[in-house]
Amino acid sequence: MTAQQWRQRFSDLLAGNHSATGDPVDAGARLIVFDPDGEEVFRAALARHHRFVDEDRAVWIRPLVGGQDTLDGYMFNLGVTRRRALEWEDAQVVDGIVEMNLVTGQRARVEPADGADLEELACWDDFTDRLTPEEDTALRRLDADSWQGRYA
Amino acid sequence: MGTGSKSSHQSYAVSPTTPAESPAAPVDLAGAPTGAGDGDLAGAAAGGAPAEVPEGQQTLPEQPFPAEPPDYEALEAAVDEFLKEFGEEPQDTDAEAASAELQEAVALPEEGVVEGEQADHEDAAAGAEAVLLADEVEEAEEAANEEETDPPLTPVPVAPPAGEPTGAPILVGGDDFINSEATLVAYDSPDGPREVLLTHVSEDAEERLLDALSIPGTHMEDVEVEQEVKERLALDKDKQLAELTKSAVSSVQHKLKNGIPISEASIAKHQAAVDAVSAVLNDPGISDAEKDMAQHYKDQLDLVQDKIDNGGPPMPWMDSYEVTTTKTVTKQVQVPNGEPEPGTLEAKVRNASRIKATLDPETGQASWDGTARSHAKGTEYEIDMGDGWKAVYRPYKENDPASTEYSLRGQLEVHAPAGAGHSKELVERLEQLHLMNKPMTAAEGEWTYLTNNIQAQGLGKATGMKAAMETAQGLQDLQVQEIVHQRMESLMGLDSDALQTQMKRIHLEAAQKVLPMKVEVVRDAVAKASGFASGAELAASPGYEPTPSTAGKWLSWSRFDVTGKQEEIKSAFEGRSLTHSIGSGDLAAVLSTGVLASTEKRAVMGIGSGIGMSEHDDKMTGGANSVFLRVRSSDQAMGGTLVWDDPSVLMRRSDYYGYDGDHYGAINPDHEYYKKSKITRDPMKIAQFTTSTWGKNEVMFRNGIDLLGAEAPSRIVCHTSGERKKILASFEARGITELGGKPVEDVLCLSGDDS
Incomplete structure (x- = not known):
């Protein structure tokens, strides 16, 4: 398994390229993180954007935390849906799932989203349609430690 | 930085200041570990965010006082039981024995030490013999009266700066409020400044607050009301037009945003939506409203078609078609069971909301008209405080954290009538809600400072720290017993409820009186844990600043291992x-x-x-x-x-x-x-x-x-x-x-x- 292979699978999962319907928006990825003792400590769908930082062996992602139904529809608090990083020691694809050993000692799994996680991703896709192109681009850059605009 | 005081505060006592008519506020400032052996002292902090204890969990639980006091022995037994229920071991109730034990447990401040001077620990021990003996109670009370001269750490301004969005932070004594913090904000408004006190009530103080209120809604009644509702048309829901259209929009939008070709799947989704919408539009039997609805979706789908054909930038946000109608609906409403109880404040239950202020990006000024509110998930009480004053409180017990907003529970707003200059009264009126209404004193501040430093520097498990905390708690227990003995005559005549109330009050009073001694014990332990010879040496060191920084927009406490x-x-x-x-x-x-x-x-x-x-x-x-x-x-x-x-x-x-x-x-x-x-x-x-x-x-x-x-x-x-x-x-x-x-x-x- 080359680095290129697992990275490609990682990107495909987030993009939804594994969709059974042929339309990527019908699929996506979720992140599950386990502590060294095997306990699951984090689970969330992932927004479709990511950014690898080669020199750091890291990838920036945006777990979809902070969504809620409001009188104006399903919204996300962008102060909460902040960027996070996965820094890996090594990674591989196992049965279509990207498994990463993180430098923190935790283990991460990036896999196809389903159920509530896939619904959350659909809500995110819909929510981002409310954003201006500039706002959408800013989110995709994954370079901000906080969101200082609308929806935060 | 800080409020300017470099002093430590071991030389004077803190007395209760809450009027007798209202329940005294808890003053066991950090919820110091109980005698039961709480070894994790990080959770003891009152002024900071404890690491291992959830906010609002630091105080001692209020427990029922179980006994009738028919005689002296029964009363003593009741005191012991009361202390047990507070998680404390009963002490020898003999005053002399207590004194002797106390002398062993702690070195006490030398008489006549003035604020700002540092009492040497051993010298202070030499003067300990008199403390807490019955004949010294008067002196303690005199010292307590000096509390009036103990200036607040954060003086209450006459008026918070109008339009300043961060307001003026203050510290309130006791631990009725999370981190003892409150903020006075004055929003600009056409009617003059709208002054509001904002704070988070600790969960332990909620029961007292609720005792101050008459809360309706103990039974529900069906009431027919007319209300405006926004909803989709039935035909839309039946034919799933919104869902089909949204599916097409989302699919095409995804391709546009990512600069990838429109897929067959996207085209199929669009066609399915077009077919459904066209079928409705072509139905001659539809109403005008339904026709408008279908046209709304057709317009959206036309735009989608254009993007399929020609590409281009992503489409603007498209929402479902909704109409606003006035409907008579049957709602269950909470109906008061009779009139408010005399002496309480009338409260109305309503959906939770937030002040909907606006910020001028050019000037940085915050404004609010006094009425606009945004919706929040949960329940709140609107409380009429009289004379144009009101409060809004979002109770813990009505807001399940699993289904309501995290930060909303325990939030309290106190609103003054329009106009400037209500700051002092905003704080004082907390008493109407049975909450502490006095600014934090210097002695309380030093306790908060020390517990924050224990947490920040990880000193909780240092040698001697646990013993110091237990000693501090022991001092408080002894003070409780001393006060009980002093007041035995008056306590013996009380019924169970009154006795319970008095015992709680005595407990709080003891906590206040003994606070300076607790501070000294813990300061000494902190000093030794961090390499100082004594508490006095620590207090004299350049980094020791037992006052919060008020220079910023909110209060923060420093840590002496860094400031020095x-x-x-x-x-x-x-x-x-x-x-x-x-x-x-x-x-x-x-x-x-x-x-x-x-x-x-x-x-x-x-x-x-x-x-x-x-x-x-x-x-x-x-x-x-x-x-x-x-x-x-x-x-x-x-x-x-x-x-x-x-x-x-x-x-x-x-x-x-x-x-x-x-x-x-x-x-x-x-x-x-x-x-x-x-x-x-x-x-x-x-x-x-x-x-x-x-x-x-x-x-x-x-x-x-x-x-x-x-x-x-x-x-x-x-x-x-x-x-x-x-x-x-x-x-x-x-x-x-x-x-x-x-x-x-x-x-x-x-x-x-x-x-």
Whole structure:
């Protein structure tokens, strides 16, 4: 398994390229993180954007935390849906799932989203349609430690 | 920094100040560990965010006092039982024995020591023999009266600065409020300033607050009401037009945003929606409203078709077709069971809401008309306090954290009538709600300072610390027994309820009286745990500042291991900086507020989204109450970055925590499920965090950072020269010429400038 292979699978999962319907928006990825003792400590769908930082062996992602139904529809608090990083020691694809050993000692799994996680991703896709192109681009850059605009 | 007082406060007592008519507020400031052997002293902090104990959990639980007092022996038994229920071991009730035990347990302050002087521990012990003996009670009470002269740590301003979105922070004595904090805000309004006190009531104080209220709604009745509702048409729901259209829009939008070809799947989704909408439009039997609805979707689908054919930029937001109608609906409403009880405040139950303030991005002024509110998930009480005053409270017991917003529980607003100058009364009127209404005193502040430092410096398990906390608690127990013995005659005539009330009051009074001695015991232990010979030496050291910093937009407590070693901290960070990137965000807008504010603070300031967060969200992100900085190489700063080249200005605070890397799971130490294995509060360890190109370590600061005051960044890296000029002009208009002692022209720079 080359680095290129697992990275490609990682990107495909987030993009939804594994969709059974042929339309990527019908699929996506979720992140599950386990502590060294095997306990699951984090689970969330992932927004479709990511950014690898080669020199750091890291990838920036945006777990979809902070969504809620409001009188104006399903919204996300962008102060909460902040960027996070996965820094890996090594990674591989196992049965279509990207498994990463993180430098923190935790283990991460990036896999196809389903159920509530896939619904959350659909809500995110819909929510981002409310954003201006500039706002959408800013989110995709994954370079901000906080969101200082609308929806935060 | 700080409020100017360098003094420690071992030489005088703190007496109860709450009027007899109202329940006394708890004053066991940090909920010091009980005699049961709580070894984790980090949770003892009252003034900070305890690491291992959820907020609002630090105080001793109120327990029923179980006994009738028919005679002396029964009363003593009841006292013992009461103390047991507070988790304390009963002590020898003989006053002399108590005194002797006390002499062994703690060295006491020398008589006549004045504020600002440091009592030598051993000398003080020599004078201990008289303390807490019955014949010394009068003296203690005299000392207690001196509390009146103990100035508040944070004086209440005549009026908070009008339009200032962060308001004026104050500290209130006791622990009725989370971190003892309250904020006085004056929003601009056409009717004059709208002055509001904002605070978080601790969960332990809620019962007393609710006792002050008559809350209706003990039974429900069906009532027919007319109300405006927005809803989709039945035909829309039946034919799934909104869903089909949204599916097509979403699919095509995805391709447009990502610059990829429109897929067959997208075209199929569009065609399915078009077919459904056309079928409705072609139905001659539909109403005009239904025709409008179908046309609404057809227009959207036409735009989608255009994008399929021609591509182009993403489409604007498209919503479902909804109509507003007035409907008679049957609602269940809460109906009061009779009149409010005499002596209570009438409260109405309603859906939770927030003050809907607005912030002028040009002037940074917050305004609010006194009525506009945004919807929030949960329940609140609107409380009529009389004379045009009111309060809004969001009770813990009505707001399940699993289904309501995390930060909403326990929030209290007290509203003055329109106009300026109500600050003092805003605080005083807390008494109407059976809450502590006195500013925090210096002695209370030093206890908070010490417990914050125990937590921040990880001294909880240091040698002698547990014993010191137990001794402090023992002092309090002895004081309780002493007061009981003094008042035995009057207590014996009381019935069970009255006795219980009096015992609670005595417990609180004892806590207040013994506080200076507790402070001395714990200060001494903290001193020894941190390498000082004695508490006196610690108190005299240059970094010891038992007062909160009030220079910023909110209060923060310092840690003496940093304030005394700023050069060491700077040296440890050599070549590294703390940074915060706002990406392509609007730097000028951030600087117009003057703060880098947490989500929770943004909501109060009127710049929040109104979108709350669940407890789960906060647990996983720490995002409600903190802002996030990263340790990075000093030469790495892109446009839109705030840079602290001298991190000691922030590391002196006692409220931060950090992770060397992105740690998943519960990262907010306020939550019970977080794991502390990876967290650190040690500035020297933070200084050595792994720095990488993009810095994935995190250092979280509570509430936020004052960007224009003592915590100002060393550099503000602008995106463009135009942005820099705009910010400079704004600073000039506001009379801001320096930040952190540097001319603003030097602070504002562009990426690539020499630092």
